[in-house]
Amino acid sequence: MQIASLSTEQAPPISVPLRYFAAAPVFLIFSALLLALSGSNPFADLRSGAQIAATHHITLGVMAMVMLGAIQQMLPVVIGSPMPASRIVAWLTFLPLIAGVLLFSASFMLGKMFMLDWAWTLLGLSFLIFIAASLLSLWRATAQNATKTAIFLSIISLAGAVSLGLLLAHGYAAGLPLSYPLLATAHISLALGGWVLLLIIGVSYQVVPMFQLTPNYPKWMTSALAPALFIVLLLKLGLLPFETMPSWSGFFVECLFWLLACSFAVITLKLQSQRRRRVPDAPLSFFRLGMASLLLAAIFSLAALIWPQYSDNLRTLSALAYILGFALSLIQGMLYKIVPFLIWFHLFRGGIKAIKAGVPNMKEIIPEPLMWRHLWLQCATLLTALMAPWSTEVAYLTMLGLLLQGILLAYAIYIGIRVYRHTLKRLMQA
Amino acid sequence: MQQVDVRGLPPPEPFININAALQTLAANDTLKVLIHREPYPLYDLLRDSGYQWQTTALTDGNFEILITRALCK
Numbered sequence: 001m002q003i004a005s006l007s008t009e010q011a012p013p014i015s016v017p018l019r020y021f022a023a024a025p026v027f028l029i030f031s032a033l034l035l036a037l038s039g040s041n042p043f044a045d046l047r048s049g050a051q052i053a054a055t056h057h058i059t060l061g062v063m064a065m066v067m068l069g070a071i072q073q074m075l076p077v078v079i080g081s082p083m084p085a086s087r088i089v090a091w092l093t094f095l096p097l098i099a100g101v102l103l104f105s106a107s108f109m110l111g112k113m114f115m116l117d118w119a120w121t122l123l124g125l126s127f128l129i130f131i132a133a134s135l136l137s138l139w140r141a142t143a144q145n146a147t148k149t150a151i152f153l154s155i156i157s158l159a160g161a162v163s164l165g166l167l168l169a170h171g172y173a174a175g176l177p178l179s180y181p182l183l184a185t186a187h188i189s190l191a192l193g194g195w196v197l198l199l200i201i202g203v204s205y206q207v208v209p210m211f212q213l214t215p216n217y218p219k220w221m222t223s224a225l226a227p228a229l230f231i232v233l234l235l236k237l238g239l240l241p242f243e244t245m246p247s248w249s250g251f252f253v254e255c256l257f258w259l260l261a262c263s264f265a266v267i268t269l270k271l272q273s274q275r276r277r278r279v280p281d282a283p284l285s286f287f288r289l290g291m292a293s294l295l296l297a298a299i300f301s302l303a304a305l306i307w308p309q310y311s312d313n314l315r316t317l318s319a320l321a322y323i324l325g326f327a328l329s330l331i332q333g334m335l336y337k338i339v340p341f342l343i344w345f346h347l348f349r350g351g352i353k354a355i356k357a358g359v360p361n362m363k364e365i366i367p368e369p370l371m372w373r374h375l376w377l378q379c380a381t382l383l384t385a386l387m388a389p390w391s392t393e394v395a396y397l398t399m400l401g402l403l404l405q406g407i408l409l410a411y412a413i414y415i416g417i418r419v420y421r422h423t424l425k426r427l428m429q430a
Numbered sequence: 431m432q433q434v435d436v437r438g439l440p441p442p443e444p445f446i447n448i449n450a451a452l453q454t455l456a457a458n459d460t461l462k463v464l465i466h467r468e469p470y471p472l473y474d475l476l477r478d479s480g481y482q483w484q485t486t487a488l489t490d491g492n493f494e495i496l497i498t499r500a501l502c503k
Contacts, residue, residue, distance in 0.1 A: 011471055080470040213440050344442055362442055
């Protein structure tokens with residue numbers, strides 16, 4: 001295969017991904033404050049208004065915020081196909097997402113459910129533009145690789161999760177007689193099991209061997225895991241409306257899902273143990289904590305199937321391990337790798353003048369001790385979160401952990417942006 | 431023909447090594463790069479700096495990139 005030497009501008013301006021990465025920690029801080037304002041222990045009931053508001057601050061304000069920015073940055077790098085009209089798409093997804101999340105949480109905290117109609121309109125607009133632009137970028141790409149397939153399936157899952165989310169939000173706002181528990185289960189499955197997991201898998205295929213110097217993921221995994229997980233998710237959704245189906249079918253499908261998810265975690269941990277440069281690395285440790293948390297979430301969910309009398313508690317623990325342990329660890333770990341690289345790369349692109357004037361070393365852009373402190377804080381937050389449903393005092397420690405993490409991450413990204421601006425100014429004067 | 435092998439190096443080392451090799455590349459010479467993944471962001475850098483390139487996907491999963499100075503029109 002030969003590739004011609006003419007290509008259009010690939011990388012989007014650095015401001016495109018950085019705006020998402022800078023906004024995400026603010027929502028982490030807000031989520032801690034929302035939980036603290038709930039008045040009781042929000043971890044005791046994951047369906048309470050404050051918990052729904054705070055959870056969506058994390059899933060939309062932090063996780064989706066970073067993932068939207070990262071995809072816009074990664075598509076040109078991984079499949080050689082940039083987002084169309086990257087600046088316009090960035091503004092039209094970023095601003096409605098912020099406003100939508102704030103309105104969403106305000107409606108639950110204030111008990112003004114009519115505001116959900118405004119929230120879902122803005123969130124729908126943001127995701128519609130993002131999904132359309134990403135699909136166009138994927139369609140235009142000539143590269144064929146496992147990451148492209150996983151990102152495609154992840155975005156299809158996002159489209160389903162968003163559609164169901166909008167239906168639920170409008171249903172609450174208008175008081176429609178919908179089957180809320182069933183729709184919520186489908187929404188959560190597509191959002192967490194599809195959009196989040198498939199995207200993390202697809203990105204890991206690139207990021208783990210590239211940045212952590214591990215062998216590549218085995219071929220059988222890269223070619224089959226994402227499609228298999230997507231099919232299992234569809235099976236799960238297909239079984240949901242049929243209460244008369246034998247219970248073993250749901251049991252089997254859920255076991256299959258967690259088995260596939262665990263295979264990803266186990267293989268990733270194994271590859272990381274075979275890395276070529278065995279130096280301590282905070283982002284790598286965030287990644288490992290995330291994989292261990294995914295295994296923990298699987299254990300809690302499988303235990304809930306075996307001991308249905310403890311199902312509520314075990315599923316709460318699984319959700320906490322999955323969102324706060326798996327997703328949040330991986331996303332923050334990737335940020336600590338991607339943000340310094342992006343800043344370095346955009347400065348390095350200044351050419352010979354930039355190199356002669358001196359571009360800071362990638363490892364010096366965000367201080368490593370700060371990343372390690374954040375990692376230990378993340379471990380402590382996760383540990384307290386797993387005890388929080390049974391103790392209000394411990395729940396407050398979890399909220400404090402989330403608050404401090406938000407502040408630390410915001411500070412780290414601020415340092416990165418400051419280094420970028422100072423160096424750019426110096427390069428202009430050189 | 432100059433050659434630079436950056437297979438298995440973590441970012442940003444491939445970029446730095448390729449760029450260093452380009453600094454010493456004679457006007458009519460070609461730089462052959464061996465790399466473990468297709469470096470799409472490198473193409474931006476090459477185009478901005480006035481180089482042309484041809485990428486070949488090798489059967490072992492690596493890539494070979496031949497870089498020369500673009501001809502002036």
